[in-house]
Amino acid sequence: MSESEFNNSIQSGSLKICVIGIGRIGLPTALSFANSGLSTIGLDINSELVDMVNQGEFPLKDEPGYPTIFEKVLKEKKFTATTKIQDAVPQSDVIVLSLPTPMDKQNVPNYDALRLVGRQLHEFLSSGSIVIVESTIEPGFIENELKSIIEGNDLKLTAGKNFGIGVCPETANPGQILNDFERLPRLVGAIDQRTHNIIKKIYKHVFTVDLISMPDCKTANAVKLTTNVFRDLNIAFINELALIFEKSGIDIMTVLEAAKTKYNFQVHYPGAGVGGPCLPVNSYQMINFAKTFGFDNFSIVETGRRINESMPDHVIELLKDAFSESCTDIKQSTILILGVTYKPDIKDVQLTPAEPIISKLHQLGSNVKIYDPYFKNSTLFGINCESNLVESLKQSDALIVVTAHKEFHDLEPAFLKSTLKSPVVIDSRCIINQFDAKNAGLIYRGVGRGKL
Ligand SMILES: NC(=O)c1ccc[n+]([C@@H]2O[C@H](COP(=O)([O-])OP(=O)(O)OC[C@H]3O[C@@H](n4cnc5c(N)ncnc54)[C@H](O)[C@@H]3O)[C@@H](O)[C@H]2O)c1
Numbered sequence: 376m377s378e379s380e381f382n383n384s385i386q387s388g389s390l391k392i393c394v395i396g397i398g399r400i401g402l403p404t405a406l407s408f409a410n411s412g413l414s415t416i417g418l419d420i421n422s423e424l425v426d427m428v429n430q431g432e433f434p435l436k437d438e439p440g441y442p443t444i445f446e447k448v449l450k451e452k453k454f455t456a457t458t459k460i461q462d463a464v465p466q467s468d469v470i471v472l473s474l475p476t477p478m479d480k481q482n483v484p485n486y487d488a489l490r491l492v493g494r495q496l497h498e499f500l501s502s503g504s505i506v507i508v509e510s511t512i513e514p515g516f517i518e519n520e521l522k523s524i525i526e527g528n529d530l531k532l533t534a535g536k537n538f539g540i541g542v543c544p545e546t547a548n549p550g551q552i553l554n555d556f557e558r559l560p561r562l563v564g565a566i567d568q569r570t571h572n573i574i575k576k577i578y579k580h581v582f583t584v585d586l587i588s589m590p591d592c593k594t595a596n597a598v599k600l601t602t603n604v605f606r607d608l609n610i611a612f613i614n615e616l617a618l619i620f621e622k623s624g625i626d627i628m629t630v631l632e633a634a635k636t637k638y639n640f641q642v643h644y645p646g647a648g649v650g651g652p653c654l655p656v657n658s659y660q661m662i663n664f665a666k667t668f669g670f671d672n673f674s675i676v677e678t679g680r681r682i683n684e685s686m687p688d689h690v691i692e693l694l695k696d697a698f699s700e701s702c703t704d705i706k707q708s709t710i711l712i713l714g715v716t717y718k719p720d721i722k723d724v725q726l727t728p729a730e731p732i733i734s735k736l737h738q739l740g741s742n743v744k745i746y747d748p749y750f751k752n753s754t755l756f757g758i759n760c761e762s763n764l765v766e767s768l769k770q771s772d773a774l775i776v777v778t779a780h781k782e783f784h785d786l787e788p789a790f791l792k793s794t795l796k797s798p799v800v801i802d803s804r805c806i807i808n809q810f811d812a813k814n815a816g817l818i819y820r821g822v823g824r825g826k827l
């Protein structure tokens with residue numbers, strides 16, 4: 376299709392969209408496309424997910440606004456899902472890739488899903504189509520790998536000639552994706568100007584947010600990584616500062632609240648570690664990217680990762696210190712983990728720091744309980760999660776706040792003192808007032824807080 380034909384098909388609503396990967400990001404993306412009036416097919420290898428969606432059950436309960444949009448586009452028959460790429464891709468004009476880009480156990484980024492789908496697109500992509508990669512990838516992956524995979528060796532497809540490829544990196548934040556889709560600017564990069572212009576027209580039609588033109592795909596992907604690695608590093612700085620302040624009797628939260636008054640201080644908070652599918656992975660993507668240019672040691676990013684990955688150990692050290700004060704033997708003790716998701720108020724445990732904390736407690740011979748409002752009556756990390764907070768506290772020798780869900784902010788020290796078997800509280804997110812904790816008779820340790 377020519378640029379003007381794409382424009383006409385957007386306005387007439389005849390443009391056909393296929394979103395490949397309808398997970399946390401891809402499903403809301405597909406629904407937003409459908410909600411803009413464009414018929415959209417969601418493609419996924421997870422047949423249970425596809426069946427669930429086609430039966431009208433929305434899987435992302437923690438994404439406000441989307442259950443309503445989901446019902447609307449299903450009723451309008453603007454959205455369906457399938458596992459069959461051969462049914463979805465040939466009839467689509469625009470293919471959006473929202474595929475996972477995880478890392479392996481050695482922290483090496485894994486782009487196999489994109490490579491596999493790239494080979495399938497070589498087989499099923501219709502001439503004149505546009506491929507838009509929303510997944511978070513290293514700069515250059517499109518230009519140096521994916522483009523050639525889709526082109527293949529039979530000259531059937533040539534990028535810039537009979538198909539276009541570009542990127543619009545994801546910027547949404549789990550738990551508030553709709554809000555972010557309606558608010559946050561999006562980056563657009565492509566292999567040629569025509570594709571760039573078409574992608575901008577499509578995203579302006581669907582998301583109505585500011586679109587920031589980048590000179591090419593790799594620059595757009597570089598911006599995406601830069602912003603998240605910047606965040607990972609800043610958190611590492613505050614985490615290491617927290618260790619120093621603990622020894623010097625300075626309260627990190629008091630420092631941060633005051634520092635926030637400086638106009639150019641961007642506040643970050645200490646914690647049990649940095650989890651999620653973004654920040655840890657994006658830092659290792661950046662490290663991997665640097666290696667391709669001979670920077671075998673992107674030292675500041677690697678140091679930041681080491682600090683953030685050491686925080687679960689620090690939480691365990693705080694527990695050991697508190698147990699030495701309460702003369703509790705960590706072996707055979709029962710420890711309650713409060714909050715197990717990687718960040719507050721969403722149901723997602725990807726790379727959560729709770730996992731290494733739990734594993735280390737088991738190695739020390741402790742019995743671990745989990746209470747998380749998003750995982751009641753579930754089994755996580757081999758543990759049957761608790762469904763009743765009070766009962767869990769009564770059976771526990773210590774409490775570790777790992778993830779500060781909204782509902783934990785009201786926990787009163789006196790209540791904890793009266794319910795815990797022994798009054799030990801490790802607060803990795805500093806949500807409990809340490810003076811109130813002391814006055815209530817708790818043996819309290821907070822990340823970044825000296826002993827009172
Ligand atoms: N989750 C976030 O907060 C977030 C934020 C910004 C960017 N991103 C990026 O967006 C991309 C997608 O992340 P996500 O969180 O939505 O992942 P996800 O795991 O929630 O969803 C990915 C989906 O792709 C499907 N899939 C995997 N291989 C497939 C294949 N070969 N064909 C079809 N479907 C396949 C999976 O079944 C899954 O449903 C990643 O690159 C991630 O880095 C995620």
Ligand SMILES: CC(=O)N[C@@H]1[C@@H](OP(=O)(O)OP(=O)(O)OC[C@H]2O[C@@H](n3ccc(=O)[nH]c3=O)[C@H](O)[C@@H]2O)O[C@H](CO)[C@@H](O)[C@@H]1O
Nearest residue numbers: 545546547548610643644646648649650651653654717718
């Ligand atoms: C599109 C995209 O890529 N969006 C990202 C997404 O990132 P995300 O979903 O991974 O969430 P994050 O908030 O970054 O948290 C990650 C981990 O870091 C811990 N943390 C956080 C802040 C802090 O001060 N101290 C901490 O210790 C926290 O507990 C958690 O484990 O949303 C962020 C806005 O929320 C965005 O900025 C960020 O670009």
